[in-house]
Amino acid sequence: MSKPRKGAMIGCGRVVQDHHVPAWMQLGRSVVDRWTVADPLLQSRAAVQVQLGVPNEMAYIDYRALLLREQPDFVVISSPHQFHETTVIDCLNAGVPVLVEKPVATTLAGAERMVAVSREAGVHLAVLHNYRWMEQARLVRRLLDEGAVGEPFLFRSERIGMYWSQGIEGYDPAWRTKESAGGGCLLDNGYHKVYLALNYLGPVASVQARIGTFNREIEVDDTALLLLTHVNGATSSIQVAWSGSGQSVNVSEVCGRKGSISQEDDGSVKVSCCEEVIRHTSRADAGFLETFRRFIDMLDGRGESPATAEEAVETMRVIRAAYHSARTGTVVDVPGYREQGA
Numbered sequence: 211m212s213k214p215r216k217g218a219m220i221g222c223g224r225v226v227q228d229h230h231v232p233a234w235m236q237l238g239r240s241v242v243d244r245w246t247v248a249d250p251l252l253q254s255r256a257a258v259q260v261q262l263g264v265p266n267e268m269a270y271i272d273y274r275a276l277l278l279r280e281q282p283d284f285v286v287i288s289s290p291h292q293f294h295e296t297t298v299i300d301c302l303n304a305g306v307p308v309l310v311e312k313p314v315a316t317t318l319a320g321a322e323r324m325v326a327v328s329r330e331a332g333v334h335l336a337v338l339h340n341y342r343w344m345e346q347a348r349l350v351r352r353l354l355d356e357g358a359v360g361e362p363f364l365f366r367s368e369r370i371g372m373y374w375s376q377g378i379e380g381y382d383p384a385w386r387t388k389e390s391a392g393g394g395c396l397l398d399n400g401y402h403k404v405y406l407a408l409n410y411l412g413p414v415a416s417v418q419a420r421i422g423t424f425n426r427e428i429e430v431d432d433t434a435l436l437l438l439t440h441v442n443g444a445t446s447s448i449q450v451a452w453s454g455s456g457q458s459v460n461v462s463e464v465c466g467r468k469g470s471i472s473q474e475d476d477g478s479v480k481v482s483c484c485e486e487v488i489r490h491t492s493r494a495d496a497g498f499l500e501t502f503r504r505f506i507d508m509l510d511g512r513g514e515s516p517a518t519a520e521e522a523v524e525t526m527r528v529i530r531a532a533y534h535s536a537r538t539g540t541v542v543d544v545p546g547y548r549e550q551g552a
């Protein structure tokens with residue numbers, strides 16, 4: 211077993227305080243025994259300092275000062291979306307391996323630049339595609355591999371939610387609703403569904419989308435409906451929204467030629483083949499712990515990345531092609547999609 215590492219957190223808001231820190235604490239001090247943090251907002255910094263026992267001299271307003279003084283073994287970046295690209299590139303250029311929160315970037319071109327720097331610098335860049343590592347999703351993947359429902363031909367994932375997640379008080383709780391964040395419900399929540407579609411059904415050939423702001427007074431999309439045609443002929447139907455006005459159903463189902471597999475709200479996974487229904491129990495977790503464990507194993511040379519930057523680029527290609535489809539009213543070829551001038 212390798213010796214404990216020194217980790218850094220850049221961005222210490224809600225997701226870090228509520229999800230990252232508890233997962234890192236579960237992994238334990240034998241994995242990461244020292245933390246350093248950076249966040250321009252005192253209250254975010256201070257909250258995580260208390261949670262992780264970070265002394266004031268290891269807490270920074272500006273992550274660039276942290277990079278100059280601390281030499282961490284890795285960094286987790288959890289700032290708002292528009293800062294990911296510059297922050298990731300600065301960390302990679304400083305030789306520090308990165309795990310960045312989703313979405314990897316706000317543009318496809320930005321994600322491609324990050325991959326190029328990671329390759330040139332020879333420094334790991336992994337992305338927090340945590341839904342893929344939820345116990346439920348891992349079970350779905352295993353059941354598909356075992357052929358439990360035959361060849362999958364359809365993935366549908368739908369939730370017409372009422373709200374976006376509020377950011378932390380003191381910074382800008384509404385940053386997700388602003389143009390500067392780079393996109394709305396599709397980039398924020400739909401991103402998870404797109405990488406799951408890629409994981410369950412493989413690469414995407416084309417996308418057709420209707421995306422807009424239909425029911426909220428915000429600068430970004432509140433509704434996104436995507437139809438993906440996968441290279442193998444399968445289809446994904448993704449519907450995500452902040453525009454709903456009631457309690458919406460939450461659907462995530464893979465249909466195969468012999469039956470279907472659905473992720474249930476209680477955390478279980480239901481396999482249904484004609485009359486037969488089998489319920490598999492699994493934890494309703496959010497996949498952070500497993501992602502962090504895999505990230506550390508990758509740094510130790512003991513396993514694959516929990517999500518490579520290349521997978522994140524493919525996710526962004528589908529998303530940006532979907533926005534293009536919605537703008538132009540056309541079906542957009544995904545492998546051939548290149549973002550100009552972004």
Ligand SMILES: NC(=O)c1ccc[n+]([C@@H]2O[C@H](COP(=O)([O-])OP(=O)(O)OC[C@H]3O[C@@H](n4cnc5c(N)ncnc54)[C@H](O)[C@@H]3O)[C@@H](O)[C@H]2O)c1
Binds near residue numbers: 251313382
């Ligand atoms: N993987 C998931 O399931 C999941 C869930 C929630 C949020 N997220 C992602 O986590 C990220 C943060 O979201 P959040 O809900 O914690 O937001 P938040 O508003 O609660 O926190 C953002 C924090 O970033 C800080 N910040 C602003 N500019 C910064 C900069 N340049 N450098 C460092 N820190 C900066 C703010 O002061 C604030 O403390 C986003 O990318 C979001 O999409 C992921």
